[in-house]
Amino acid sequence: MTAPAREARSDAPLLEMQGIVKTFPGVRALGGVDLDVRAGEVHCLLGQNGAGKSTLIKVLAGAHQPDEGTISWQGERVALGNPQAALRLGIATIYQELDLVAGLTVADNVFLGREQAQLGFVRPREINRRAAELLTRLGHPEIRPGAEVGSLSAASQQMVSIARALSQDARLIIMDEPSAVLDNEEVERLFAVIRDLTASGVAVVYISHRLEEIREIGDRITVLKDGRTVATGLPARETPTREVITLMTGRTIEYVFPERRTPVAAGTPPLLEVEDLGLRGAFSGVSFTVRPGEIVGLAGLVGSGRSEVLETVYGARRATSGRVRVGGRALRPGDVGSAVAAGVGLAPEERKSQALLLGESVARNISISSLARFARGGFLSGAGERAAAREQVRSLDVRPADETREVRTLSGGNQQKVVLARWLLRDCRVLLLDEPTRGVDVGARSEIYALVRDLADRGVAVVVVSSEIPEVLGLADRVLVVAEGRVLAEEPADALDEHRVLDLVMQGTTTHGVAPELHHTSGAGTTRLEKTQHEGTVA
Numbered sequence: 001m002t003a004p005a006r007e008a009r010s011d012a013p014l015l016e017m018q019g020i021v022k023t024f025p026g027v028r029a030l031g032g033v034d035l036d037v038r039a040g041e042v043h044c045l046l047g048q049n050g051a052g053k054s055t056l057i058k059v060l061a062g063a064h065q066p067d068e069g070t071i072s073w074q075g076e077r078v079a080l081g082n083p084q085a086a087l088r089l090g091i092a093t094i095y096q097e098l099d100l101v102a103g104l105t106v107a108d109n110v111f112l113g114r115e116q117a118q119l120g121f122v123r124p125r126e127i128n129r130r131a132a133e134l135l136t137r138l139g140h141p142e143i144r145p146g147a148e149v150g151s152l153s154a155a156s157q158q159m160v161s162i163a164r165a166l167s168q169d170a171r172l173i174i175m176d177e178p179s180a181v182l183d184n185e186e187v188e189r190l191f192a193v194i195r196d197l198t199a200s201g202v203a204v205v206y207i208s209h210r211l212e213e214i215r216e217i218g219d220r221i222t223v224l225k226d227g228r229t230v231a232t233g234l235p236a237r238e239t240p241t242r243e244v245i246t247l248m249t250g251r252t253i254e255y256v257f258p259e260r261r262t263p264v265a266a267g268t269p270p271l272l273e274v275e276d277l278g279l280r281g282a283f284s285g286v287s288f289t290v291r292p293g294e295i296v297g298l299a300g301l302v303g304s305g306r307s308e309v310l311e312t313v314y315g316a317r318r319a320t321s322g323r324v325r326v327g328g329r330a331l332r333p334g335d336v337g338s339a340v341a342a343g344v345g346l347a348p349e350e351r352k353s354q355a356l357l358l359g360e361s362v363a364r365n366i367s368i369s370s371l372a373r374f375a376r377g378g379f380l381s382g383a384g385e386r387a388a389a390r391e392q393v394r395s396l397d398v399r400p401a402d403e404t405r406e407v408r409t410l411s412g413g414n415q416q417k418v419v420l421a422r423w424l425l426r427d428c429r430v431l432l433l434d435e436p437t438r439g440v441d442v443g444a445r446s447e448i449y450a451l452v453r454d455l456a457d458r459g460v461a462v463v464v465v466s467s468e469i470p471e472v473l474g475l476a477d478r479v480l481v482v483a484e485g486r487v488l489a490e491e492p493a494d495a496l497d498e499h500r501v502l503d504l505v506m507q508g509t510t511t512h513g514v515a516p517e518l519h520h521t522s523g524a525g526t527t528r529l530e531k532t533q534h535e536g537t538v539a
Contacts, residue, residue: 013072014037016072018070019032019033020034021066022064029227030228033069039202040198042194042203042219043205044208045205045207045221045222046221046223048248048443050414053207055227057093059071060205061083062084092165092170093165093174100150105146106135107146109149110167128145139189140156155186162175173197178208195217215237220232221233221239225247231247268291269291272313273325275324277309279319282308285487286486288480288490292460293458295476297493299469299482299501310346310432310434313339314339326429344432346432347433349438355419356418358407360407362405362406362407364389366393398410398418428460430460433463436448437471469498478493
């Protein structure tokens with residue numbers, strides 16, 4: 001979709017940041033960043049995980065103080081000593097990790113710290129009314145202002161966070177990966193809101209790994225690498241994908257898959273056997289095997305049952321039919337402990353909410369499934385736990401190489417490495433990967449591809465789910481195409497191409513009364529299996 005043309009704007013910047021430097025103990029997060037944002041534009045901030053984007057927006061939000069550099073607002077030097085100072089200027093930030101208070105209502109979160117009071121008493125009817133107006137503007141009138149925000153879905157919580165920013169009458173809104181938990185229809189609603197905001201002169205700083213989003217909603221691009229600005233002011237729609245990638249990584253990179261080794265011998269007994277597996281309302285009759293050293297990919301639309309298959313094999317969901325065997329032994333349905341004991345590991349799609357203990361150290365997140373190994377006489381050997389984690393951090397090149405660091409402070413790619421390290425330490429025999437590179441930058445994803453292939457070379461049986469067809473075809477030895485909870489086809493990966501997979505998916509969904517509009521763009525270097533709207537990833 002092509003964004004409608006916007007009116008010409010003044011070149012005078014609303015915001016200017018020059019030479020911003022920020023150092024933490026042992027880490028130089030920003031080494032000289034320049035950024036200027038004009039009123040009424042969407043300025044996209046790109047860079048690999050760890051490039052300094054999060055630190056920069058925290059400086060802009062007043063959460064961090066720069067060691068060097070200047071910040072100007074409407075041509076005047078300003079000091080953003082705290083988040084309140086930024087809000088007073090009209091700078092609102094929507095973080096990727098939402099900062100909502102789970103025990104409060106939607107309306108209370110929207111107006112937290114700015115409650116409408118009369119004679120010292122909060123006026124809930126007024127804040128409920130205003131919250132409802134904001135949510136209706138966002139296209140979500142179904143979100144009740146009086147609902148407890150912790151009971152909402154991740155997508156609905158994201159909308160509440162956006163409503164809070166709108167309620168502050170912001171002149172500059174920073175959006176950090178706002179589409180990560182939104183479906184295609186919600187992304188379109190978000191873009192409509194952004195266009196409405198910019199038409200009224202509000203500026204937006206937009207951070208996303210998805211290049212198709214950048215092209216659709218963005219005006220200009222700034223690229224960060226290693227804490228420095230390497231390019232700024234690039235036109236979002238005209239700058240070639242390869243140029244952006246080269247600026248981000250310092251090299252030309254798209255999908256870098258390791259060479260396939262000699263295929264597993266046909267007579268090798270399977271390690272994982274899935275027979276006629278079903279989960280009521282999600283999928284039925286799913287059967288496949290995976291031999292040691294083999295990678296099997298599941299390709300299909302979001303909602304086709306792919307993720308549910310992995311979760312059922314792992315025991316996170318209780319199968320309503322069929323069976324799963326590992327090494328010839330049946331796993332108890334709905335029993336994660338049985339699966340882990342048999343050597344099955346899962347890296348789920350939502351690693352932050354489903355796989356990681358964000359407030360715990362890297363070491364604890366790596367060791368959590370292997371704690372019995374470090375128990376001595378009923379006590380946990382912290383030194384042994386940290387030493388084992390340190391070895392995994394070194395082996396997987398987790399950055400920063402500090403096993404005592406809170407895992408929440410790591411970039412998306414390094415967090416994914418921590419999840420994989422957990423199962424490496426556990427010596428798992430079957431590894432289930434659900435969207436292994438979602439939210440991971442182009443540099444880190446090639447490292448993850450190499451790691452997955454290395455695990456297969458060691459004899460691990462791997463199952464990969466991905467919305468990106470090139471990823472499935474590039475990693476897998478065999479591919480199962482899934483639609484509407486059924487396996488439509490199973491073929492060697494080298495016998496398929498992107499168009500064939502799309503054809504199979506469309507045939508399968510049309511047969512069941514659903515004819516999704518599938519888009520793919522070769523220029524963005526990827527085809528994602530999504531309904532109604534293509535979501536490209538910078539790759």
